[in-house]
Amino acid sequence: MLGAMFRAGTPMTPNLNPQGGGHYFIDRDGKAFRHILNFLRLGRLDLPCGYGETALLRAEADFYQIRPLLDALRELEASQGTPAPTAALLHADVDSSPRLVHFSARRGPHHYELSSVQVDTFRANLFCTDPECLGAMRARFGVANEDRAEGGPHFHLEWAPCPAELPEVEYRRLGLQPLWTGGPGERREVVGTPGFLEEVLRVALEHGFRLDSVFPDPEDLLNSRSLRFVRH
Template sequence: ITKPPFVSTAGPQSLQDPVSVNVGGEVYVTTLDTLTRCRDSMLGAMFTGQMKDRHGNFFIDRDGRVFRYVLNYLRSNSLDLPEGFAELPLLKREADFFQIRPLLEEIQRRESGLAPGGPSGRGAMLNVDTESHVRTLHFNLKRGPDNYELCSCSVHVHTATVFCTARVFVDLLCSRFAYRGQEGTAAPRPRDGSRNYLHLEWAPCPQELPRDQHQKHGFRELHGEAGTELSDLRAFVEELLRVALAEGFRVDSVFPDSSDILNCRSLRFVRY
């Protein structure tokens, strides 16, 4: 990246001394300590020496209006934007130019809706619908050479359909759950065409069913973050609650019995 033109001046200066910074015609008064807060950033590198323009101001040829938010972030380590702020892409470009990575990460979180001040604020809605059905499976069980027995067993197939207005939360769920089947371990993926939807389907392997038969019929188990197998919908809802509550969601409604959340068929969360 080509740095803005500077004119060198001599003389040491304290990090706490006030300095004037001319950013695209907007003049700010701050300290070198603030400007070099992120020392591995482009902005920090610009102020490692005493470089000033002919008027005695440090000069940076960038957008002066949004630089106030960059500067305030360095002062307070908090990104405070006015309500209805419509220049987040521009601020992101400036944060990327100055290579202030913590600020850039915060802006990316806001764009995704996970942090306060995102496109829809922090507010988000999460709906989860669950269902189970029993499938009778017939299979041949080898008892010995040329000795096969026709067997049958019941396999409980569970499904969960998740919708969240914050797409990043769906991505988070994909990283917390894992399928295990014939192809090994794989992370779930959002539904094609929309990152707001996630459909899960899994079937624990019954004790009377050989695992190779379980996998042969295309069944997959579902595991949680700690690798624990989610043997039924109750275990799934418990794992989902743990993740959702940690991300600031609160239970809004439970169907059919609000007093029995772990055995619900439909669950709605909200985050304000």
Template sequence: MLDLNSSDDSSKRNSLKDPISLNVGGEIYTTTLDTLTRCRDSMLGAMFTGQIPTLRDNCGNIFIDRDGKVFRYILNYLRSGFLDLPDCFSELTLLRREADFFQIRPLLEEIRRYETSVPLGLRGGPLGAILIVKVDSKVRVLHFNLRHGPENYELRTCSVRAFTVDLFCTWRAFLALLCERFSYKTTQGLTSPNPCHPRQNRLKLEWVPRPDELPQEQYDKQNYRGLTVSSPEATWSDDIVNMQCSPCEITDMQGFVEELLKISLAEGFKVDLVTPDPTEILTCTSLRLVKS
């Protein structure tokens, strides 16, 4: 059973005494209040200065529902001020996501420096990880009425191209990264795709770009959605790194493959097989990459 302590209860805040025991995703850590509040403007700083309510498990440990194994590197950074990672560290993407969740900005900057200083093949993820991509597209013909007045309708015909991409990757964190970078464009705004079979390391993307001759109303009526990709760009001000993303719409399969290659090559993958023509990678029907 978890107990919720109100952040307005000053007596609860004052009752925090060293050492403090944490249960992070099932992993137990013991540390000090000074360490946890080292970055006052972080989420951890807010939790342990009483600005955010905390949960306790049935053993009295403060409970945080995040990845417990990666948290050790976050805690060690707060203790020492240094990012110490083992050789061939394979979960850099997950560590970056956790550091972003806890809003520890100095740690995010250290991760950025680590990424730029370590060779691509060692930036994270298991060596030998395989990414298999299969792409397909089909043309569909739509017939719709275009209204010009109360009783004036014109029958129109329009062709749309529907794209489908099936991805399989033995490194699940990479699929999670793709879900962060690619988004569906819908009437409700941008939404993130989810792995269709998270336990089977699979992700499926389906989208239909809207041609100019198809009215937005008819496009929405078909429940079509577009696909965008966001490329994070780092900007610096007062020694603080800010990550900004500018979504760009994917209008054809060549554009998707190009963006996918940018992301996968940056994470240490190398092209292993292209079908049907290795010299025409952007127009391939299937693609295999291996992390080496």
């Protein structure tokens, strides 16, 4: 994968951004990449004593498809008595539909005007056979309880960002709600499909999954309708 990124005729991945002058920026974890480069240079895994980010390094090695490094990490974890992650499946589907909303807008003390605005509603279904990863997904999207989630290995989310033209009181009256992600101090609204899938991708890689399929267009990952991840 790392070599294929720069091979002529290969479609450019969303993580690879040309910077000019023959330089490229790879939107991946920079600290982990240091150990990947050392492995490629030396041909062996040489991590500092007490290194505690093997799961992240394994996710990065899987992204770049460096099989010898993945094998070396498995051997390291086995020697340390660290259980290898169990096989699991993660599936994320997201769909959007526009909705025309009519409301009365107050233009003066006794003047009301009928207005309309389009509200984009998003629906997402996540299925994951790893309870820990599923719990991380729920926490990432602020689903601390079952009020917006189904039981079992899947849960459903529905949200609709509030258009600037729609009064807050009308937004609440329609029963619409936004979707938020991030922890304290970094809470941000998920506006649409790209923001949602980016968060799903982050959590999946943090838990050792690799991307298996993208529908409908593999070259437009963050605007896709369905992502499938696997962990062997």
